[in-house]
Amino acid sequence: MPKSLAIIGAGASGLLAAIVAARRGVKVRVFEKNSKIGKKILATGNGRCNITNQTIKTQNYHGLNPKFVNIAIDRFNTSTCRAFFEKLGIEMMEGQKGRLYPKSLHSSSVVNLLVYECESLGVEFFLDTLVESISTDANGFALHVEGKVYHSSSVLIATGGLAMPTLGASDSGYKFAKSFGHTITPTFASLVQLECDENLRDINGVKIQGNIEVLSDKRVVASAQGDILFTNYGLSGSAILDVSREVGKLLQNRDKVDINIDLLSEYSKEQLKNILFKRAKNSNGKTLSLWLDGFINPKLAKFLAKKIDIKNADNLNSKELARLVYILKNLKFKAISTRGFKSAEVTAGGVNTDEINPKTFESKLQSGLYFSGEVLDIDADCGGYNLHWAWASGYSVGMSV
Numbered sequence: 001m002p003k004s005l006a007i008i009g010a011g012a013s014g015l016l017a018a019i020v021a022a023r024r025g026v027k028v029r030v031f032e033k034n035s036k037i038g039k040k041i042l043a044t045g046n047g048r049c050n051i052t053n054q055t056i057k058t059q060n061y062h063g064l065n066p067k068f069v070n071i072a073i074d075r076f077n078t079s080t081c082r083a084f085f086e087k088l089g090i091e092m093m094e095g096q097k098g099r100l101y102p103k104s105l106h107s108s109s110v111v112n113l114l115v116y117e118c119e120s121l122g123v124e125f126f127l128d129t130l131v132e133s134i135s136t137d138a139n140g141f142a143l144h145v146e147g148k149v150y151h152s153s154s155v156l157i158a159t160g161g162l163a164m165p166t167l168g169a170s171d172s173g174y175k176f177a178k179s180f181g182h183t184i185t186p187t188f189a190s191l192v193q194l195e196c197d198e199n200l201r202d203i204n205g206v207k208i209q210g211n212i213e214v215l216s217d218k219r220v221v222a223s224a225q226g227d228i229l230f231t232n233y234g235l236s237g238s239a240i241l242d243v244s245r246e247v248g249k250l251l252q253n254r255d256k257v258d259i260n261i262d263l264l265s266e267y268s269k270e271q272l273k274n275i276l277f278k279r280a281k282n283s284n285g286k287t288l289s290l291w292l293d294g295f296i297n298p299k300l301a302k303f304l305a306k307k308i309d310i311k312n313a314d315n316l317n318s319k320e321l322a323r324l325v326y327i328l329k330n331l332k333f334k335a336i337s338t339r340g341f342k343s344a345e346v347t348a349g350g351v352n353t354d355e356i357n358p359k360t361f362e363s364k365l366q367s368g369l370y371f372s373g374e375v376l377d378i379d380a381d382c383g384g385y386n387l388h389w390a391w392a393s394g395y396s397v398g399m400s401v
């Protein structure tokens with residue numbers, strides 16, 4: 001009997017595996033519950049699809065055993081990735097921090113060309129098709145789909161994680177995995193916005209470039225630099241997403257999490273003190289918020305003046321100036337939760353990688369059963385690393401099946 005592969009999920013990982021397996025002569029069927037192929041890919045990188053990164057390292061990956069990624073990212077590295085997509089017709093261009101995008105800057109180009117390649121290779125798609133369960137039979141597997149049964153010699157679970165249910169995310173993959181005896185590392189949202197203990201309505205929409213530190217028990221456990229966006233509910237922006245995994249993990253353990261923002265990271269404490277001392281000579285009866293206005297964002301100026309409860313900028317004494325310096329360098333909030341899976345880009349946790357062969361991505365518990373992409377207990381930093389994981393793990397499956 002010719003080899004056949006049933007792939008559950010027409011996302012990044014499933015599509016890559018489909019192409020590589022079909023090129024090797026495997027008969028491939030892809031089952032997707034959405035009516036569209038690659039719905040999540042279309043949403044990536046703000047519609048531009050940050051396909052990969054110039055530097056892909058183990059350190060960009062997280063999970064109980066991050067080293068699990070090594071063989072896959074070694075075999076399918078940035079060059080392999082570029083060559084793979086070039087063969088499909090996608091040229092790449094570099095953005096900030098080594099991020100690589102399709103030259104068209106349209107995620108739809110990536111989906112269109114992946115689908116074209118799949119169809120040219122005879123991959124069969126079943127859309128609007130929710131796989132309900134998987135069982136084994138004499139020839140391999142039976143997929144149970146809305147009253148019908150599809151047989152195949154092997155199955156790939158490429159169902160993704162829980163992030164953004166509106167794009168198709170669900171817990172299906174974990175349920176399938178458990179039905180074969182796999183364990184699931186607890187999941188939580190990553191690359192996600194944070195909710196704070198304070199209403200930030202007055203500074204909603206203010207975006208700054210700053211430094212952020214995450215503190216637990218007064219110990220700095222994570223830090224990042226970049227965009228910080230204040231919103232009604234709390235904090236967003238690239239720097240916040242960068243530390244959100246650590247925050248999510250701490251909150252999951254019910255630890256208290258403080259967020260410390262340096263609003264003026266371009267100045268040292270000493271430099272800032274000198275600047276404010278100089279400005280203090282030129283207060284001319286201004287309110288504190290007006291005096292700060294022009295130096296920092298006006299809405300932030302008002303917010304800080306209210307927070308430290310100093311109304312007038314005239315006759316600021318050295319204690320008050322020191323308090324100002326402190327708050328500008330240490331604006332503190334308590335993170336009470338993340339915005340959860342509904343807003344997250346990625347799921348941390350998932351199918352325990354100890355139970356998966358890192359070369360082939362085959363289950364150690366059930367031969368012929370494979371896993372790839374976000375459903376596994378691997379998540380990555382922002383910057384093209386998550387999609388790279390989806391491609392690289394899908395590639396390994398396609399080469400092994």
Ligand SMILES: Cc1cc2nc3c(=O)[nH]c(=O)nc-3n(C[C@H](O)[C@H](O)[C@H](O)COP(=O)(O)OP(=O)(O)OC[C@H]3O[C@@H](n4cnc5c(N)ncnc54)[C@H](O)[C@@H]3O)c2cc1C
Binds near residue numbers: 041044345386
């Ligand atoms: C808004 C957003 C932006 C992002 N931007 C980037 C970026 O620019 N760069 C980057 O590296 N990463 C980005 N990511 C993360 C990245 O998109 C994912 O990590 C990656 O797509 C995961 O691929 P996957 O194939 O494992 O899963 P998915 O792409 O989620 O695909 C899984 C598919 O399986 C289907 N499915 C699930 N259960 C069933 C079932 N029972 N039956 C049939 N079908 C099923 C789902 O509908 C889905 O289509 C972003 C994520 C989001 C949400």
